[in-house]
Amino acid sequence: MKNIVIVGGGAGGLELATFLGDKMGVKSRANVTLIDKNSTHLWKPLLHEVATGALDDGSDALSYRAHARNHGFYFEQGAIVRINREQKYVELAPVYGLEGDMIVVARRIPYDYLVLAIGSKSNDFGTKGVEEHCIFLDSQEQALRFHHKMLELFLKFSENSALDEIGEEESKQKLVQEGKVNIAIVGGGATGVELCAELYHAAQDLSSYGYGKIDSHCLQVTLVEAGPRLLPALPERVSSSVLAHLQELGAQVKLNTQITEAEANKLHTKNGEIIEADLIVWAAGVRASSVTQQFDGLELNRINQIHVKDTLQTTVDESIFALGDCAFLLQENGKPVPPRAQAAHQMAKLCYKNIVALFDNKPLKKFVYNDKGSLVSLSKFTALGNIGKDDKSMVIEGKLARMAYISLYRMHHHALHGCLKTGVLILIRHINRFIKPALKLH
Numbered sequence: 287m288k289n290i291v292i293v294g295g296g297a298g299g300l301e302l303a304t305f306l307g308d309k310m311g312v313k314s315r316a317n318v319t320l321i322d323k324n325s326t327h328l329w330k331p332l333l334h335e336v337a338t339g340a341l342d343d344g345s346d347a348l349s350y351r352a353h354a355r356n357h358g359f360y361f362e363q364g365a366i367v368r369i370n371r372e373q374k375y376v377e378l379a380p381v382y383g384l385e386g387d388m389i390v391v392a393r394r395i396p397y398d399y400l401v402l403a404i405g406s407k408s409n410d411f412g413t414k415g416v417e418e419h420c421i422f423l424d425s426q427e428q429a430l431r432f433h434h435k436m437l438e439l440f441l442k443f444s445e446n447s448a449l450d451e452i453g454e455e456e457s458k459q460k461l462v463q464e465g466k467v468n469i470a471i472v473g474g475g476a477t478g479v480e481l482c483a484e485l486y487h488a489a490q491d492l493s494s495y496g497y498g499k500i501d502s503h504c505l506q507v508t509l510v511e512a513g514p515r516l517l518p519a520l521p522e523r524v525s526s527s528v529l530a531h532l533q534e535l536g537a538q539v540k541l542n543t544q545i546t547e548a549e550a551n552k553l554h555t556k557n558g559e560i561i562e563a564d565l566i567v568w569a570a571g572v573r574a575s576s577v578t579q580q581f582d583g584l585e586l587n588r589i590n591q592i593h594v595k596d597t598l599q600t601t602v603d604e605s606i607f608a609l610g611d612c613a614f615l616l617q618e619n620g621k622p623v624p625p626r627a628q629a630a631h632q633m634a635k636l637c638y639k640n641i642v643a644l645f646d647n648k649p650l651k652k653f654v655y656n657d658k659g660s661l662v663s664l665s666k667f668t669a670l671g672n673i674g675k676d677d678k679s680m681v682i683e684g685k686l687a688r689m690a691y692i693s694l695y696r697m698h699h700h701a702l703h704g705c706l707k708t709g710v711l712i713l714i715r716h717i718n719r720f721i722k723p724a725l726k727l728h
């Protein structure tokens with residue numbers, strides 16, 4: 287039986303493994319194996335909500351092993367480190383336990399068809415100090431690290447305010463600027479904008495959970511963007527409306543501001559300004575992992591994405607496909623398919639059809655990206671964006687936009703679980719609103 291191996295169980299890869307497992311694995315037409323470096327899947331566009339605690343990763347994370355059992359595919363945990371195209375295997379790094387002990391040794395997994403769906407990470411553009419002093423929001427662990435640091439800062443702030451009242455100056459814990467929790471976000475794209483709004487939401491809610499006198503006035507978010515406007519991929523009208531919303535919440539937005547260096551609690555800008563912050567998040571741009579350089583001569587672009595043809599097969603090896611953020615494909619309009627969840631979702635669907643076509647000796651289909659628009663959620667405050675294609679696109683805001691925004695996640699659930707389970711998950715989410723705190727507090 288032929289081996290189909292998918293590396294990366296994210297927005298695109300997990301959907302593909304589910305489709306292929308249901309179609310080929312269950313019917314024993316092929317062995318379908320999904321590989322991921324983690325043991326659970328969390329939909330990446332929600333990481334900013336995990337970071338602020340608006341979403342409990344515990345209830346939304348999906349176990350790959352459990353999902354594999356229900357959908358006729360195998361799961362192998364490990365990070366890909368190399369591909370051997372001649373002998374057709376991928377090599378996985380060993381898996382280490384919490385104490386640093388090796389639990390699983392390095393392995394070789396053979397394939398007949400290989401799909402690479404390892405996503406992307408934030409691009410620090412080689413800026414000095416960013417790796418050491420900024421938090422990225424690329425993974426569940428990083429979002430949780432941010433969450434714990436955010437709670438620590440608000441606790442420090444609320445305890446300091448209590449000491450203010452009894453006149454205890456010396457016992458105070460230091461924050462970079464007295465009287466506020468300062469958080470800087472570099473990157474005015476969707477991640478930066480959505481995180482900024484979620485932080486003001488968190489600050490508003492925390493006081494009801496015993497965090498002293500915290501409210502949104504105790505928080506100062508500085509959002510830094512190198513370009514002339516926020517959300518450059520969206521229409522100008524959406525950018526200016528988002529800017530107005532964020533400023534109303536209290537955020538300080540610095541446009542045309544390029545960061546040249548990061549230090550502990552400090553950012554240096556090109557024009558010599560210093561931005562101080564208790565916590566710095568880097569959410570500017572994306573690039574694929576440099577591990578793609580070990581993929582045995584696959585063609586890469588300058589940000590390590592893998593060149594694919596419109597069938598999603600790589601340009602140099604037709605038995606290897608790539609999809610989602612790690613793939614590079616130019617559209618007819620000359621623009622690359624953007625690194626978005628909706629693109630990963632559409633690519634997973636086409637890749638599934640093309641792999642089935644290879645088994646059935648039928649011609650492969652071409653990928654055409656159907657841009658349904660882009661939406662950003664400003665937490666509970668509002669959502670806005672555009673729906674529809676370029677010339678026929680329409681700007682929407684408020685409840686309708688919020689519903690359209692949530693529908694993208696529902697589509698992912700639908701692809702993974704089908705209608706009935708998606709309905710049950712929606713119900714559980716509503717029930718959880720009654721029985722759980724609005725914010726995750728641990």
Ligand SMILES: Cc1cc2nc3c(=O)[nH]c(=O)nc-3n(C[C@H](O)[C@H](O)[C@H](O)COP(=O)(O)OP(=O)(O)OC[C@H]3O[C@@H](n4cnc5c(N)ncnc54)[C@H](O)[C@@H]3O)c2cc1C
Pocket residue numbers: 293294295296297298299321322323324327329330331332333334364365366367403404405406423424476477575577609610611612625626627628629630661662
């Ligand atoms: C905070 C945030 C908000 C976003 N909001 C939106 C939004 O509103 N709308 C939208 O369309 N897009 C949004 N995006 C972008 C969207 O998340 C990505 O475009 C999408 O997840 C890409 O899907 P993917 O399958 O290519 O990769 P991912 O979903 O990133 O999945 C990659 C998978 O590969 C695994 N992996 C990585 N390296 C290795 C390795 N070496 N070995 C094995 N496994 C590996 C990872 O663990 C992960 O499971 C957002 C992104 C972020 C960070």
